[in-house]
Amino acid sequence: MSNKQKDSLFIKAAFSLPTERPPIWFMRQAGRFMKEYWEIKNKYSFLEMCKTPEIAADVTMLPVNLLGVDAAILFSDILVTAEAMGGDLSFTQGVGPRFANPVRLKQDVERLTTDVSQKLQYVPEAIKVIQQRLDGSIPLIGFAGAPFTVMSYLVEGGSSKDFKLTKLMIHNQPELAHQLLNKIADVTITYLNMQIEAGVNAVQLFDSWALALSWDDYREFAHQYNVRILAGLNRKDIPVISFCKGSSVFASMMAEAKPDVISVDWNADLLDIKKMLPKGIAVQGNLDPHILYADKKVIRERIVKLHERMKGENGFIFNLGHGIMPDIPFDHVKYAVDVIKNELTNA
Structure with missing residues (x-):
């Protein structure tokens, strides 16, 4: 990593070093709340956007150019690993991701491949294009979905409100669940190391649906795989962020995996x-x-209040407890960035 990146607000904060103000970036910062995103999305399918390096770079750069965030995050999806393993993935407007061939039986798990590097080559290619465009201005974050979350999409065949089929598998067929999770973990290590080799400056592991699990099930079916993934990464100079919806419950256990950063819900x-x-x-x-829906006065008050609470603490990155919702007004997001960049100081 260049000295310029090591000196960036984001990398310094991620490694718990002092910064003059907290860095700011958002989960889902390159997304549907931007009209410029829709100008691209209306021409291509979501997977075409992910798989075409120039387009992925265009979308990755939108929040960099329009919001002025302190870190870029690769435009992709957590389910590209599951697709590369053999999942028949599609995205439908208003429905979200679907797998036409859900994984429910032993033979379904056995047909999944862990030899995915060639199928995912579009990702390192996109990273190289993005880094050329960023030209050292701010760091680029890579990411992957954590095994339990990816498993839940494969087993349910898409999004789920109750994760019934996934929980049935971990409770009635724990050996089969572990066989599936082991495969996903192997792929995730390969995939994140590919991104690091291609030039990302940090990585985030998204365990979006971990909150579906009880404490003991989280340890057995999520945490132990996340531990293995973090231990398998080429982490020199590369901060690793661990995120799950439910991190406020599981944070003490998440820390056992030794991430550099834990991303906390609200x-x-x-x-x-x-x-x-x-x-x-x-x-x-x-x-x-949801604060970003509120009046600007309220947005500013909440940002200032959180900053005052964290003042004097090294190792704080401003972000949301989850991703930006598609109908949040763009100018509210821009306002939040401006408040953080122009009004906050750690001095």
């Missing part, structure tokens, strides 16, 4: 979480994304 007091974590683990979050 259900907890961020400073309490930070003080509970081992020294040297930074926190990211935990603004309620």
Whole structure:
């Protein structure tokens, strides 16, 4: 990593070093709340956007150019690994991701391949294009979906409200669940190391649906695989962020995997979480994304309040507790960035 990147606000905060203000980026920052995103999306399918390096770069750069965030995140999807393993993936407007061949039986798990590098070559190609465009201005974050979350989409055949089929598998057929999770974990290690080799400056592991699990099930069917993934990464100079919806519940266990940063949802007091974590683990979050619907006066008040709470703490990255919703007004998101960049100081 260049010295310029090591000196960036985002990388310094991720490694719990002092910064003059907290860095800011958003989960889903290159997305449907931007009219410029729709200008691209109306010409191509979602998977075409992910798989065409120039288009993925165009979308990745939108929040960099339009919002002025302190880090870019690769435009892709957590389910590209599942597709590369053999999932028949499609995205439908208003429905979301679907797998036409859900994984429910032993033979379904056995047909999934872990030899995915060639199928995912479009990702390192996109990273190289993005890094040329960023030209060292800010860091680029790569990412992958964590095994339990990816498994839930494969087993359910798409999004789910109750994860009934996934939970039936882990409870009635735990050996089969572990066979599936092991395969996904192997692929995830390969995939994140591909991204690191291609030039990302940080990576985030998204365990979006971990909150569906009880404490014991989280340890057995999510956490142990996340531990293995983080241990398998080529992490020199590359901060690793661990995110799950439910991180305010699982943060103490998540810390056992030794991430550099834990991204926290909006259900907890961020400073309490930070003080509970081992020294040297930074926190990211935990603004309620719904605040961005509110009046600008309220947005500013909440940002200032969170900053005051975290003031004097090294290792704090401003972000939301989850992703930006598609109908949040763009100018509210831009306003939030401007408040953080122009009004906050850690001095």
